[in-house]
Amino acid sequence: MDFFSLFLMDFVKQLQSPTLGFLIGGMVIAALGSELVIPEAINQIIVFMLLMKIGLTGGQAIRNSNLTEMILPAAFAVAVGILVVFIARYTLAKLPKVNTVDAIATGGLFGAVSGSTMAAALTLLEEQKMPYEAWAAALYPFMDIPALVTAIVVANIYLNHKKKRRAAGESLSKQEYLSKQPVAAGDYPNQEDYPSSRQEYLRKQQSADNRVKIWPIVQESLQGPALSAMLLGIALGLFTQPESVYKSFYDPLFRGLLSILMLVMGMEAWSRLGELRKVAQWYVVYSVVAPLVHGFIAFGLGMIAHYATGFSLGGVVILAVIAASSSDISGPPTLRAGIPSANPSAYIGASTAIGTPIAIGLAIPLFLGLAQAIGGS
Amino acid sequence: MDFFSLFLMDFVKQLQSPTLGFLIGGMVIAALGSELVIPEAINQIIVFMLLMKIGLTGGQAIRNSNLTEMILPAAFAVAVGILVVFIARYTLAKLPKVNTVDAIATGGLFGAVSGSTMAAALTLLEEQKMPYEAWAAALYPFMDIPALVTAIVVANIYLNHKKKRRAAGESLSKQEYLSKQPVAAGDYPNQEDYPSSRQEYLRKQQSADNRVKIWPIVQESLQGPALSAMLLGIALGLFTQPESVYKSFYDPLFRGLLSILMLVMGMEAWSRLGELRKVAQWYVVYSVVAPLVHGFIAFGLGMIAHYATGFSLGGVVILAVIAASSSDISGPPTLRAGIPSANPSAYIGASTAIGTPIAIGLAIPLFLGLAQAIGGS
Amino acid sequence: MDFFSLFLMDFVKQLQSPTLGFLIGGMVIAALGSELVIPEAINQIIVFMLLMKIGLTGGQAIRNSNLTEMILPAAFAVAVGILVVFIARYTLAKLPKVNTVDAIATGGLFGAVSGSTMAAALTLLEEQKMPYEAWAAALYPFMDIPALVTAIVVANIYLNHKKKRRAAGESLSKQEYLSKQPVAAGDYPNQEDYPSSRQEYLRKQQSADNRVKIWPIVQESLQGPALSAMLLGIALGLFTQPESVYKSFYDPLFRGLLSILMLVMGMEAWSRLGELRKVAQWYVVYSVVAPLVHGFIAFGLGMIAHYATGFSLGGVVILAVIAASSSDISGPPTLRAGIPSANPSAYIGASTAIGTPIAIGLAIPLFLGLAQAIGGS
Secondary structure: OOHHHHHHHHHHHHHOOHHHHHHHHHHHHHHOOOOOOOOHHHHHHHHHHHHHHHHHHHHHHHHOOOHHHHHHHHHHHHHHHHHHHHHHHHOHHHOOOOOHHHHHHHHHHHHOOOHHHHHHHHHHHHHOOOOOOHHHHHHHHHHHHHHHHHHHHHHHHHHHHHHHHHHHHHHHHHHHHHHHOOOOOOOOOOOOHHHHHHHHHHHHHHHHHHOOOHHHHHHHHHHOHHHHHHHHHHHHHHHOOOHHHHHHHHHHHHHHHHHHHHHHHHHHHHHHHHHHHHOOOHHHHHHHHHHHHHHHHHHHHHHHHHHHHOOOHHHHHHHHHHHHOOOOOOHHHHHHHHOOOOOHHHHHHHHHHHHHHHHHHHHHHHHHHHHHHHHHO | OOHHHHHHHHHHHHHOOHHHHHHHHHHHHHHOOOOOOOOHHHHHHHHHHHHHHHHHHHHHHHHOOOHHHHHHHHHHHHHHHHHHHHHHHHOHHHOOOOOHHHHHHHHHHHHOOOHHHHHHHHHHHHHOOOOOOHHHHHHHHHHHHHHHHHHHHHHHHHHHHHHHHHHHHHHHHHHHHHHHOOOOOOOOOOOOHHHHHHHHHHHHHHHHHHOOOHHHHHHHHHHOHHHHHHHHHHHHHHHOOOHHHHHHHHHHHHHHHHHHHHHHHHHHHHHHHHHHHHOOOHHHHHHHHHHHHHHHHHHHHHHHHHHHHOOOHHHHHHHHHHHHOOOOOOHHHHHHHHOOOOOHHHHHHHHHHHHHHHHHHHHHHHHHHHHHHHHHO | OOHHHHHHHHHHHHHOOHHHHHHHHHHHHHHOOOOOOOOHHHHHHHHHHHHHHHHHHHHHHHHOOOHHHHHHHHHHHHHHHHHHHHHHHHOHHHOOOOOHHHHHHHHHHHHOOOHHHHHHHHHHHHHOOOOOOHHHHHHHHHHHHHHHHHHHHHHHHHHHHHHHHHHHHHHHHHHHHHHHOOOOOOOOOOOOHHHHHHHHHHHHHHHHHHOOOHHHHHHHHHHOHHHHHHHHHHHHHHHOOOHHHHHHHHHHHHHHHHHHHHHHHHHHHHHHHHHHHHOOOHHHHHHHHHHHHHHHHHHHHHHHHHHHHOOOHHHHHHHHHHHHOOOOOOHHHHHHHHOOOOOHHHHHHHHHHHHHHHHHHHHHHHHHHHHHHHHHO
16 A cells, blocks of 8 residues: 555544544534533542553663663754744744834743643553553653743844844934033033943843843742642652553553543633634644645654664654644743733633644644654555 | 332341441431531532542543434433423422522522532432443533523513513502603603603613523533533543543542542531521422422433433433432522522522432432332332 | 561562552642642532442441451540540640640541542552451541540540639639729619629639530541541442442542542642641641551550451551541541631641651551561561
8 A cells, every 4th residue: 555545544543532522512602602511629639630641660670771872862852842832923923013022932832741632642652552652741841840940041133132232222312312402510410320320220130131040940940839749650660560560550550540631621622712813823823734734844853863773653743743742731820920911811721722722623633643654554 | 029118128228338428427416416527618619529530531432422312311411401490480489488589599509410410310320330321411511501491581571571561550650640640741751751760771681681682591501510520521521531530530429429429518518408407398399299209200301312212221210310319519500690589598498408418318219219110120 | 588678678669559649649749739630519528438348348347247347446446546645645746835625636537547548458468469358448437436536535525624723713813803992882883793694604714624525526527528438338338238339430440530539638738838837846746746656556455356356457457557647538627627726727737738648658657567467478
């Protein structure tokens, strides 16, 4: 069978997966006005259990792994995380009616990783019996943190430049203004002080802004509930014998819990659509295109690692999916704290309402089908 | 062994079922003042998971079913749902100290279906290894929605008639009053307008009331959390391949989650007893007798379907139990919105404190025992 | 192999258990500032499910047990529960800067039992394949209730004596004061009444205090969420056939749910450390030493029962662990109600921040290792 028919068949098969079915089901019942509510406490514990399971799997695998294999994929993950922000900076941010800072924040969110999307990809890989390195999930923070750090740094540098320019313009016009005014020294004794003290204040501000502290951003990302659950799972997988709870609890419940979370994400995506209408329509275009572009870049880099160091095709799919995914849990609060002037409606709406459904419903089957077609051909 | 001893033995055996045990246990610990609390978020997710499981089972079964078999039982379900409201209208509502609108609302709630009670019946059927059509659970909305719609329509027609009569009496007495008064036209220029404008207002009101809109009630029922979870489950069972999550998650956890819900319902039943004391004691009599009467009517109709179209005895039990059950989740808010003048203490107290325990603890073993005795004799 | 090496090996092996791993992991991520939160609703349902499972196990076992075997261990449990309070009364309470009432309350909490710690011990016994009587978990209330009752009674007797002494001193000084004042009867007609009415009031108070009612304390303990879940489980295990839900739900989920609870307890322990700093540092010393002392006393009494009536070594470990444990759920509210003048920061901080981690992380492996060494040598 030729490459394209293989790919199409695999793609259609995956749409019947319960994972995608629950996502679409959630959107449909939200659109029909269902009053079904999954309580927030349940969402929180589901996210914990999914990422703990992913972490435990990874931790147990790392014990028996040759970690030098991980170096190239991890480096590519870092590269994609940083690149995604610059793509947003030089495409989305340049579009009409798009606020630059909002665009940079959106890039950060699309570069960051969604644990739920990754969980969905792992489930689909297992359903399709496609092998992957168990440590592949541990690539998550290598893409997530650089993306958030880069977005916050780039946004602050931009704001800084803008402020400098504005301050320069202001002091110029001030000087012009002053030069045009008849000055009566005795009357306004402190007048000349004003611009200079203002300039000093601005200079202080700028120097503070120039030194955007990177470590607090990294720390905040690592402390987020999703990432800290996964890292704890890795640590427990490495240093204890968690097989008994893993086999009786975290592993068997994984798919079912994921199905509930997919439902929630579908409902959430529908309810966030309204927020998107408030911002420029270019966000919609970006949210549809970006996951696929990011995914293809990562897929390409993953294939390099595949041929260079034997990185599995399943691993390539995971790398592509985490690139295609956009953060839903840990990303938004970190960005809100790091870029307080960005409009959360823009980046959260774009990610939750469009980015995530595209990543789960389109990018996962796409890259999985692609890998199967490459592996099968 | 004769029919009656067979029945008695089966009845006693079922009282040892954990499902009933947890229900009675909940009542006992609530009576003893236990501070045990099952958080509301847990109740919500349990109801979701039970009805999702029932829906998935049904949806997967419908794929392989001859749905023409379902026509007669579904028609009987609709008939029972409507009939139950009229029974309440012409028995409970006629009793002394019983408010007619409250009685109609109570009839609507007893005609509507409890997902938890149905889940308990399905579990007991499985424990007793009594086969039933997997689509039988899908009879739920066919009884639930007609009951709620009928109750709201009947209540509004009643309120309407009452208003008309009152308005007629009022305008009559107004006319009498006016005819008896010496009219001084110049003094009261707008006097004659008053009754006519009032009548117009009433006429508008009445015409609005006469057109009780049925579709919003149906829609609201379908959008309720319990029913929309079940319908989503049916859709996912029909259109996706949910076997993996069904077998690893929804199916194995079903009984355990049901045991927690039974405990909650037992505790809730005890705590609602107080509300019942506020309303006429006839509600207590109705709540004890009605589930059994409704169940026997449905059991009889089910037996007709059994002999006519081969509807299984297990299916007959399910039809009888959903008739005996009274709604606990989706019914009350729909009724509150549809009949705002009815007193929720009356209908919720009657259903939760007495109707549901009678349905689960008495009607399920009764109809199951009856079916086993019929099947075994 | 000699006794001590056997013991050391067992001790180290248990530190790799996931139960302890999650506890330590919780402390570590809390110390690192993780924002991971396990919602309160989840904690509540986990505690319910653990104690329901322990109760169901016990209830099913008691059906087939010779309960006369239970008499001696139960008597020892009562003795330890009472003794622990008196130990605190005559050690901790005598230390400098320690408030006597706070110390008695702390003793009550350390005498009371933690369901989660007991669950951890049962899990470790099963992991180590060490047999124990299934009714051993039912020793819980025999130690828990006497400890709380004793603490409340002892605290009230102490407060009473203090008040009497103070009242005596006060009325004396009042008399002295009065005797020194020039009395003008007409001016202060009610003056002499004051001390006498005050004394009457105090007398009434004292007589009320002298009759510290024991039954309400027992009742309140039994009604607490943890104990009433366990007792309900025992009752359901005794009187119904809960095997289906036990095998499909409560039993398989036990270890996994315990792992989440251990994580929560670790995080909670860390966050309570601050409270401990507010009270005298002797609480830290007490919290470290007391669990081991109490455990050794109970271990010794358990060994008497082992040689006298054949109480299993696993049962001895359970007796020692429930003595070492300090109550985390049901104890604090009972104590707060029974000894309102005690400072909760003192007893809750000591128990949660140090007592529980010591009991789980040190006492369980210690007594388990000791029993294995005794059994193996």
